[in-house]
Amino acid sequence: MTIATRPLTYDDLLSTPDDRNRYEILNGRMVVSPAPTSNHQLVAGRIYMALTNASSNVGDGIVFFAPLDVRLGPHDIVEPDLLFVTSSRRHIIEKAYLTAAPDLLVEILSPSSGRRDRGEKMALYASHGVREYWLADPEAKALVLLALVDHTFERVDPDERGHLRSTVLTDLVIDPDDLFTDLL
Helix, strand or coil: CCCCCCCCCCCHCCCCCCCEEEEEEECEEEEEEEECCCHHHHHHHHHHHHHHHHHHCCCCCEECCCCEEEECCEEEEEEECCCEECHHHHHHHHCECCCCCCCCEECCCCCHHHHHHHHHHHHHHHHHCEEEEEEECCCEEEEEEEECCCCEEEEEECCCCCCEECCCCCCCCHHHHHHHHHCC
């Protein structure tokens, strides 16, 4: 006996329980992640503050903290940890979700999400034109910035001090050591 399945959509996502887990749909299948850890939240908060301060300084854009759905397509609905949309692309922001890829996405890696964030989601984000993708790993105390070049993400090299400069918010320079100090 064969059981036919169909790719899941945003309507299916809306029917999931509110149980503190995070649900996404990747290539039509449901992906569940547990609630974030305290270190995840500390790092996310520090990145949020850096992004917010940088965008306020130049008066360009809005920073969002999860949960906020991003509808990349009918069968691809993601919920990144942080995202940034420039003012010129504000039209993609709806009350319940974004209708297209933001300019910058941040994923805080965890043991349950790291492989997916570095693989399937990275490819998905590149194919939908995310200009910059950050991977923050609280366990390894590492931050990787990736910039979209010719439909592929390329690593942004740190300067001589080990600091990373955003290609989207060009006034934003991040010291990865500051992000990961005093974690629990």
